[in-house]
Amino acid sequence: MFLIRSGAIERYEQLVSQLGHNPNELLARVGLTAAQIRQPNSYISYPRLADLLDLTAQRCGEPLFGLRLAAGQSMLALGEMALSSSQQATIESVVAYAQQHIGLHAYGVDVTQKINGEQLELQLSFNFSNESGLLQLMQLSAGQAFNILWQLVQGAGTSLKIHLLQAEPEGEYWQSERYAERLVFSSHFCGISFPASWLPRKPTPNEDLIREHFRERIHQLESLYPDNLEAQVRHVISNLLASGECDIERVAATLDLHPRVLQKKLQTRGVTFRELLQETRMEIAELNLRFGQQSITDLALNLGYADVSIFSRNFKRWTGLSPRQWQQQNRENGDS
Known part of the structure; x- marks a missing residue:
């Protein structure tokens, strides 16, 4: 069962359209729909996403499509995991949190840290493959890992590197100012590296930065759902x-x-904030119970409950079943 949050490919439709192709056609070719990828916290098949990225790179003639997609994203493409990572006390805690809670974002990828001289390597390994060897997925994933550290460490400079197993593309190819002089092709691993001396540092994001990231997402949602305040609030x-x-x-x-x-504004639309909060919690809870691997205790904490018993009582009030009972009746394996 290999699944990933659809938020991982935020801005996919915009980028494909910018490159002159039809995103809906490409999504359909791998069995996905635009509706699926517009709900950032819904889960989609990880292997299908990998195939989508490879197909898109081929159709668009963009050998670095995965990196190009990541370059247009904020760290919050990784959702709850990125937001919670930014609130850790040190960069070392950020790395440990990412290793422990990668399941909030995806099932089918492992994060390993290794010290290589004065550098810390954050290595990504996948539990599945495809015809290309996950070429584009590796680009996207390494780029997203870079985005988190780049936004958490002030003055990172070129010491923060993206590592890819693939060889450097021949001829001229797209390059990003964000990733300039930071790409290492033909590396021995996929992931990122940075000085181990950064580990004791305190992450630097502030409330203004996080709000700015959310504003960017709201602008994206407004283009997809004009005048839909409820969708923005739920997001x-x-x-x-x-x-x-x-x-x-x-x-x-x-x-x-x-x-x-x-x-x-919500009242004029016939809904309250409390109702949207409950609906969003319910949707995330059901998705995780149906597809995820989190414990019910971890799920409750990630839904903002200080006590798992409060979550269990609320869930039973919503569904008539305890979380475990509901999971036993509705568990699905998904695509492997």
């Missing part, structure tokens, strides 16, 4: 839940609204 909620501080004040601040203004 922000889904990314704040794991922080344990998902209240109307934080959500409103992310949307650059006063809490009372947000409340009134």
Whole structure:
């Protein structure tokens, strides 16, 4: 069972369209739909996503499509894991958190850290493969790992590197200012490296930075769902839940609204913040119980509950079943 959050390929439709191709056609070729990838916290088949990236790179004539997609994303393409990572005390804690909680984002990839001289290598390994050897998926994944560290370490310079197993493309190819002088082709691993001396450093993101990332996402949602405030609120909620501080004040601040203004706007649409919070928690809970590998305790914590018993009571009130009972009745294996 290899699954990944669809948020991993945020901006896919925009990039493919920019390159002159039809994203819906490419999605259909691998058995996916635009509706699936527009819900960032829904799970899709990991192998299908890998095949989609390879197909897209071939059709668009872009050998570095995976990297190009990652370059247009923020660290929050990794959802709850990235948000919670940014709140760790040190870069060492960020790495440990990513290793322990990669399952919040994807099932089928492992993160390993190794010291190589003065460098720390964060190596990504996958539990499946495809015809290309996951060429584009490795690009995307290494690029996303880079994005997190790049946004958490001030003055990273060129000491932060992206490592790819593949050889450097021949001839002229797309290059990103963000990744300039930071790409290592024909490496012995896929992932990133940086000075081990960074490990004791404190991550540097602040509330303004996180809000700016959310604003970028809101702009993307507005282009997909014009005038759909409910979708925007649910999106922000889904990314704040794991922080344990998902209240109307934080959500409103992310949307650059006063809490009372947000409340009134929702009321005119016949819905309340509490209802959207409950619906979002319910959707994430069911997805994780159906497909995920988290324990119920970890799931409760990542939904913002301080006590698993409160989550269990609420879930039973919503569904009539305890989380474990519901999981036993609805568990699915997904694609392998």
